[in-house]
Amino acid sequence: MAYNRKKTLASIYRRLYRRFGSQHWWPGETPFEVMVAAILTQNTSWQNVEKAIRRLKKAGLLTPKKLNALDKRKLAAYIHSAGYFNVKALRLKNFLKLFVGNYAGSVKKMSSRDTQGLREELLSVNGIGPETADSILLYALNKPVFVVDAYTRRILSRHGLTGPDAPYQEIQNFFMKNAKNEVKLYNEYHALLVKLGKDFCLKSAPKCALCPLGDLKKTG
DNA sequence: GACCAGGCACATC
DNA sequence: GATGTGCATGGT
Numbered sequence: 001m002a003y004n005r006k007k008t009l010a011s012i013y014r015r016l017y018r019r020f021g022s023q024h025w026w027p028g029e030t031p032f033e034v035m036v037a038a039i040l041t042q043n044t045s046w047q048n049v050e051k052a053i054r055r056l057k058k059a060g061l062l063t064p065k066k067l068n069a070l071d072k073r074k075l076a077a078y079i080h081s082a083g084y085f086n087v088k089a090l091r092l093k094n095f096l097k098l099f100v101g102n103y104a105g106s107v108k109k110m111s112s113r114d115t116q117g118l119r120e121e122l123l124s125v126n127g128i129g130p131e132t133a134d135s136i137l138l139y140a141l142n143k144p145v146f147v148v149d150a151y152t153r154r155i156l157s158r159h160g161l162t163g164p165d166a167p168y169q170e171i172q173n174f175f176m177k178n179a180k181n182e183v184k185l186y187n188e189y190h191a192l193l194v195k196l197g198k199d200f201c202l203k204s205a206p207k208c209a210l211c212p213l214g215d216l217k218k219t220g
Numbered sequence: 221g222a223c224c225a226g227g228c229a230c231a232t233c
Numbered sequence: 234g235a236t237g238t239g240c241a242t243g244g245t
Contacts, residue, residue, distance in 0.1 A: 042227040048242055049226090083225090083242040091228085129228050149226050196228055203224065 023191035026139035064105030091127025091155035151197025
């Protein structure tokens with residue numbers, strides 16, 4: 001190989017952590033809140049998600065059983081600010097059916113399942129794809145699973161570490177085979193990549209010249 | 221007014 | 234299997 005993947009990934013993490021420090025993810029008060037937000041944040045800015053979460057909280061509805069019992073149209077109205085509200089209301093209901101039906105709305109019960117089986121179960125829910133499933137596993141249930149998102153893909157691609165159209169699983173494997181298998185590391189690493197993406201790796205007009213990572217392959 | 225944001229499912233070829 | 238499209242608000 002042209003470069004050492006383990007060292008490169010460790011180097012990226014080191015640089016990001018030195019530059020940005022701990023990101024304290026996930027920004028939610030409870031594991032259940034993280035689960036709900038993971039669905040609401042699909043292709044949506046975090047600000048809009050926060051508003052929706054605040055509304056649910058204020059109404060006292062942010063519990064598995066209450067949300068599960070809530071009429072879909074009413075739920076859509078509560079999460080309006082998060083966009084795609086009809087789609088997301090349905091997706092939330094689909095998830096809640098599983099969470100309440102199979103685990104009685106208990107984070108502890110769900111957490112006791114084996115990670116792979118749970119991941120497959122989450123992926124079987126209509127509206128939960130790989131990023132949402134992995135966000136729930138890592139940030140709500142503390143399972144050692146690396147989360148890949150659009151920023152991760154863009155950053156790796158622009159630094160020539162993976163192809164621009166590399167599939168989700170390939171990028172996830174890239175991290176999980178070459179970085180320490182630790183919840184704390186995966187948590188911080190993904191959050192730091194999002195921070196870098198927001199500040200320096202926009203979709204258009206990338207500020208690559210200022211990128212804190214510099215030229216990875218030469219210095220990595 | 222255009223572009224973008226911590227995706228996913230589905231239709232069509 | 235690849236590619237395109239709908240879903241929608243709110244900030245820049």
